Amino acid sequence: MRETPAFSPGTWALHGLVLIIVCIAEAIGVLRLPIGIAAIILLPMLYAFAMGIVLNPNITRATRRLLTPGVQKFAGGMITIAITPFVAKFGTTVGPQIQAIIDAGPALILQEIGNLGTIAIAFPVAVFLLRMGRETIGAVYSIDREPNLALIAEKYGLDSPEGAGVMGVYATGTLIGTFVFAIMPPLIHALGLFDVRALAMSCGVGSGSMLAACTGALVNVVPEQKDLILGLAGASNVLTYATGLYVGMFVALPLTEWLFRKARPELYNQG
Numbered sequence: 248m249r250e251t252p253a254f255s256p257g258t259w260a261l262h263g264l265v266l267i268i269v270c271i272a273e274a275i276g277v278l279r280l281p282i283g284i285a286a287i288i289l290l291p292m293l294y295a296f297a298m299g300i301v302l303n304p305n306i307t308r309a310t311r312r313l314l315t316p317g318v319q320k321f322a323g324g325m326i327t328i329a330i331t332p333f334v335a336k337f338g339t340t341v342g343p344q345i346q347a348i349i350d351a352g353p354a355l356i357l358q359e360i361g362n363l364g365t366i367a368i369a370f371p372v373a374v375f376l377l378r379m380g381r382e383t384i385g386a387v388y389s390i391d392r393e394p395n396l397a398l399i400a401e402k403y404g405l406d407s408p409e410g411a412g413v414m415g416v417y418a419t420g421t422l423i424g425t426f427v428f429a430i431m432p433p434l435i436h437a438l439g440l441f442d443v444r445a446l447a448m449s450c451g452v453g454s455g456s457m458l459a460a461c462t463g464a465l466v467n468v469v470p471e472q473k474d475l476i477l478g479l480a481g482a483s484n485v486l487t488y489a490t491g492l493y494v495g496m497f498v499a500l501p502l503t504e505w506l507f508r509k510a511r512p513e514l515y516n517q518g
Contacts, residue, residue, distance in 0.1 A: 258318055258321055260313040260314070260318070261313070261314060261318050261321070261322055264302060264310075264313070264314075268295050268298045268299060268302075269291075269295060271294065271295075271298065272291035272292070272294040272295040272298070273291050275291065275294050276291065277289065277291070277467060279467075289429070292425065292429070292456070292459060292460055292463065293425065293426060293429050293460070296425050296426070296456075302314075363494075363498070363499060363502070365387055365388070365389055365390055365499075366387055366388060366499060366502060366503055366506070369386070369387035370383065370387045370503065370506055370507075373386060373387050374507070374510050374511060375510075379412070380408055380511070380514045381407075381408035381409055381412070381507070381514060381515065382408045382409065382411050382412030382415070383412060383503075383507055383511075384408075384409045384412060384500070384503050384504055384507055385399045385403070385407075385408070385409035385410060385411070385412030385413035385414075385416075386412035386413065386415060386416045387412075387416075387503060388495060388499045388500045388502075388503040389491070389495050389499055389500075390416070390420060390424075390452055390453070390454075391413050391416040391417045391420060392417070392420070392452070392453040392454050392491075393453070394453065394488060394491060394492040394495070395413065395453075395491070395492070395495050396413050396414070396417050398492065398495055398496060398500065399412075399413040400413075402500075420454065420457075424454060424456070424457045425456045425457060425459075425460045426460075428450070428457040428458075428460040428461040428464075429460035429461070429463070429464045430464070431461070431464075432446055432450070432461055432464045432465040432468065433464055433465070433467070433468045436465070436468050436469070443465070443469050443472050443475070443476065444475065444479055446465055446476075447462070447465060447472075447475065447476040447477075447478075447479040447480045447483070448479050448480065448483040449461070449483075450462050450465065450476075450480040450483065450484070451479075451480050451481070451482070451483025451484030451485070451486070451487050452484070452487060453484060453487040453488055453491055458480060458481075458484050461480070462476055462477060462480045465480075
């Protein structure tokens with residue numbers, strides 16, 4: 248595939264579409280939809296994400312001539328660059344909240360045990376309900392963000408069944424995870440079961456878009472705790488990147504392989 252220059256007509260069209268989407272999303276603003284004791288908070292990011300999906304060349308034929316495969320590849324590479332200022336902003340919130348982070352230290356570290364929850368919930372569904380093959384290993388051993396994707400790519404290759412599984416969940420998480428993370432915090436907070444600090448830490452799952460949606464919704468619910476929420480969420484996200492890879496490498500992935508070998512030995516041995 249030919250590389251697309253950063254300032255080709257196709258990329259200028261991409262920048263123009265992105266600017267239009269951002270302007271429309273910001274014009275709509277934050278919407279609150281009351282449902283009983285809670286409210287669903289819709290953020291501009293959600294509208295932008297929805298419009299981006301609609302304009303996807305695989306969905307809307309009208310954009311195929313503008314958003315060629317080369318432009319799409321360029322856009323994918325720009326995600327990391329675009330999210331960098333956002334991550335840096337979270338870094339500046341960690342310092343002022345360092346005491347609160349220290350106080351929550353054990354909880355921040357132990358939250359990585361929650362990564363194993365994907366195995367407990369998703370493995371039975373993948374193996375016994377959906378009858379998936381070795382794709383199960385890549386799909387269920389984590390929430391499949393960038394570090395987890397890299398681990399599968401290194402061990403199996405992305406052209407393997409495990410690679411297909413991790414890429415499927417990665418794409419699904421990118422498309423749907425932002426919506427889920429924007430809706431869940433206000434609903435769970437309304438139940439009164441969890442401290443706002445716990446909800447803030449739960450936002451840091453190693454995904455920039457999910458982190459933004461989750462913290463944005465939570466800050467809208469508890470604006471007076473904005474600095475605390477951003478500080479804990481940012482620290483949680485950093486720790487997830489730092490420790491999540493090792494949990495996946497030494498605990499989650501071997502455990503998933505062992506479970507799959509026990510549940511579907513005939514398919515495991517084919518690999």
